[in-house]
Amino acid sequence: MGRQLTGYAAAVRLGWAVSSNWTRPLLFVVYSVLRPISMALILAVMYTVVTGNAAATRPYLAFLIIGTAFWSFIQEGVSEFATGILEDRGRYHILKYSYMAPLGFPIFLVGRATSKLASAAASVVIVLVVGTVALHLDIDPLRINYPLLVAACLLAFVSVIAFAITLSMVLLAGKDTHGYGEIMAQFLYLFSGAIFPISVLPGPIAWLASLSPLPYWLELCRRAILHGRVYQMFPEISDTEVLLRLLVATAGTVLLGYFLYRLTDRRARRLGYIDMEANW
Amino acid sequence: MIAEQRFNVSPLRIFFKTIVARAYPRVVAANRQKTWLFFDMAFPVVGALAMVLVYQGLHAPRQYLGFVIMGGAMLAFWQNVLWSMAAQFSWDRGNGTLELYVISPTTFEGVLLGMALGSMFTVTLRAGAILLVGSLFFGITYAAGGTLPAIGVFLLTLAALYCLGMLLASLFLFYGREAWHLSNAMQEPINFLSGLYFPVHALGAYVGGAASLVPMTLGLDAMRQLLLPGTPVFIPAGTETLLVAAQIPIFALLAGISLRYMESRARADGKLVTRWE
Numbered sequence: 252m253g254r255q256l257t258g259y260a261a262a263v264r265l266g267w268a269v270s271s272n273w274t275r276p277l278l279f280v281v282y283s284v285l286r287p288i289s290m291a292l293i294l295a296v297m298y299t300v301v302t303g304n305a306a307a308t309r310p311y312l313a314f315l316i317i318g319t320a321f322w323s324f325i326q327e328g329v330s331e332f333a334t335g336i337l338e339d340r341g342r343y344h345i346l347k348y349s350y351m352a353p354l355g356f357p358i359f360l361v362g363r364a365t366s367k368l369a370s371a372a373a374s375v376v377i378v379l380v381v382g383t384v385a386l387h388l389d390i391d392p393l394r395i396n397y398p399l400l401v402a403a404c405l406l407a408f409v410s411v412i413a414f415a416i417t418l419s420m421v422l423l424a425g426k427d428t429h430g431y432g433e434i435m436a437q438f439l440y441l442f443s444g445a446i447f448p449i450s451v452l453p454g455p456i457a458w459l460a461s462l463s464p465l466p467y468w469l470e471l472c473r474r475a476i477l478h479g480r481v482y483q484m485f486p487e488i489s490d491t492e493v494l495l496r497l498l499v500a501t502a503g504t505v506l507l508g509y510f511l512y513r514l515t516d517r518r519a520r521r522l523g524y525i526d527m528e529a530n531w
Numbered sequence: 532m533i534a535e536q537r538f539n540v541s542p543l544r545i546f547f548k549t550i551v552a553r554a555y556p557r558v559v560a561a562n563r564q565k566t567w568l569f570f571d572m573a574f575p576v577v578g579a580l581a582m583v584l585v586y587q588g589l590h591a592p593r594q595y596l597g598f599v600i601m602g603g604a605m606l607a608f609w610q611n612v613l614w615s616m617a618a619q620f621s622w623d624r625g626n627g628t629l630e631l632y633v634i635s636p637t638t639f640e641g642v643l644l645g646m647a648l649g650s651m652f653t654v655t656l657r658a659g660a661i662l663l664v665g666s667l668f669f670g671i672t673y674a675a676g677g678t679l680p681a682i683g684v685f686l687l688t689l690a691a692l693y694c695l696g697m698l699l700a701s702l703f704l705f706y707g708r709e710a711w712h713l714s715n716a717m718q719e720p721i722n723f724l725s726g727l728y729f730p731v732h733a734l735g736a737y738v739g740g741a742a743s744l745v746p747m748t749l750g751l752d753a754m755r756q757l758l759l760p761g762t763p764v765f766i767p768a769g770t771e772t773l774l775v776a777a778q779i780p781i782f783a784l785l786a787g788i789s790l791r792y793m794e795s796r797a798r799a800d801g802k803l804v805t806r807w808e
Contacts, residue, residue: 289723293728300729300730301591342625389600434574437573440779441584
């Protein structure tokens, strides 16, 4: 157990170093928040252009900004993580050593994913602060339902990590899959209720989206931060019921991820994907 | 005698042969590699689709969907400029091609122009597909009378955009791991500043004016004014066209100066052959 923890901590440190040591810390922070802030500004301008910033539509602006802020976890946890694993193999040629290390490959992957989620946390906070100050969202840190927010985020992180690990194992099969993590994050963007309610989607796709843990997670984040003063995707169900749905969807994601991981891992070993020369 | 003739090829001929040689893989290989085809089209389509659904969630007029589809098509070019022009020398250095460019009798300008022309052709086909499918799917109509002027503005915008790409390529010559992050960092802020998904008018005079340094901002706004009547006017389309046309020689000149300077610095610092940074 001690060795596993040490290995996990080393993987987190490695992930953090690879993500951040290409520049100075301050520039890294600016880089980390550029994308989510720009995204939030795009949505804020689109909202203003259409609604004229009418008071009656303010809950929808809060919906957009909170969804965009928390999306950083998916961006980092899925897209950046998958890119990182593919870089480890194709660019730095270190993935095979991580695989051979005694701590167990899944622990290494979970450690790398943890560092990505940790680096996203700063941008979530900064986007929310910018939203509060510049866009006058009614966010009060003293009125946030922290237990609900933490419970929702922990469950979501478990499912994001499970999904990201499975995705990166699948992507190892390709020689030129760099960028596919980004595409996958964009697809999730459509089905997560981050910037529009999933009810806007066509019927069967909306139903598929309702199987994902992401809409429930984002709904709980919004309710925890601005309960009653934000547009709700599931107004007819209580916080507890949304949490329960998140729990079930997370369990399903982890279970499916586990089977797919076993399958792709066996295939990767058999076909030599772990140390395959990718065209970097 | 034959060998002597071979070495007496004029520099101009080498320059044009370089352009053709560098454009060739951009046109042929890019279509041979099916995963790139998917990637080049999926990213702008998914991004545009997300924004269309946001507008639908806001119950916006149909005209706004046209803004998004046109923005999505232009996004394909900006993506290409960032990843296949600006960051290209960084990838080339990593795989050892950059040093071959340097010891060959050609110029960086020829290589970059070849990359730009090849990319323009390939991405225009893909952006056209995005525009066509998006417009048909969401039932967007355009003003027929504005089509020819819009094509003219589009060609000028492309020329200016790829000259900017050449300038960025020279600036990125020094970067290793940073090149990837810089391209990444320039994506979403430029999407915002150039008004890819909303009329530039909404940014106001100062922000919109600053954003006009990116040719896509003015070019896209002019094309929207010509093709989607009722687009809020930032600057009249004629003036925007003139400004975009003026950006072409400016960016080309700056790219040439920057290339010379960065190349000499890179030679002095041994950066042309550095790998695995």
